[in-house]
Amino acid sequence: xxxxxxxxxxxxxxxxxxxxxxxxxxxxxxxxxxxxxxxxxxxxxxxxxxxxxxxxxxxxxxxxxxxxxxxxxxxxxxxxxxxxxxxxxxxxxxxxxxxxxxxxxxxxxxxxxxxxxxxxxx
Numbered sequence: 001x002x003x004x005x006x007x008x009x010x011x012x013x014x015x016x017x018x019x020x021x022x023x024x025x026x027x028x029x030x031x032x033x034x035x036x037x038x039x040x041x042x043x044x045x046x047x048x049x050x051x052x053x054x055x056x057x058x059x060x061x062x063x064x065x066x067x068x069x070x071x072x073x074x075x076x077x078x079x080x081x082x083x084x085x086x087x088x089x090x091x092x093x094x095x096x097x098x099x100x101x102x103x104x105x106x107x108x109x110x111x112x113x114x115x116x117x118x119x120x121x122x
């Protein structure tokens with residue numbers, strides 16, 4: 001199991017060189033806008049070698065914002081094969097998610113319309 005979140009310097013985190021997920025400049029800006037509005041609410045998942053398992057976009061957004069350190073969770077219980085499988089599963093599961101058009105999406109629209117600064121829409 002992962003331990004408690006630990007704040008780590010962004011400069012010490014290594015992106016996974018074969019990360020299948022890409023992030024456009026626009027998406028990094030959207031993530032940065034969200035971090036500015038809500039804070040860094042989702043820790044970066046890392047290996048024992050400080051390699052990013054999940055959170056590449058959040059780390060890039062932190063760099064864009066000049067944030068020197070971010071919360072991380074070290075997944076020491078995963079071996080290299082499990083880390084690669086987790087990276088794929090984490091990205092694929094997010095893509096496979098749907099929207100509750102009656103409830104959740106309507107609530108999201110109400111929250112967005114009540115804010116002049118809407119992260120994720122720039």
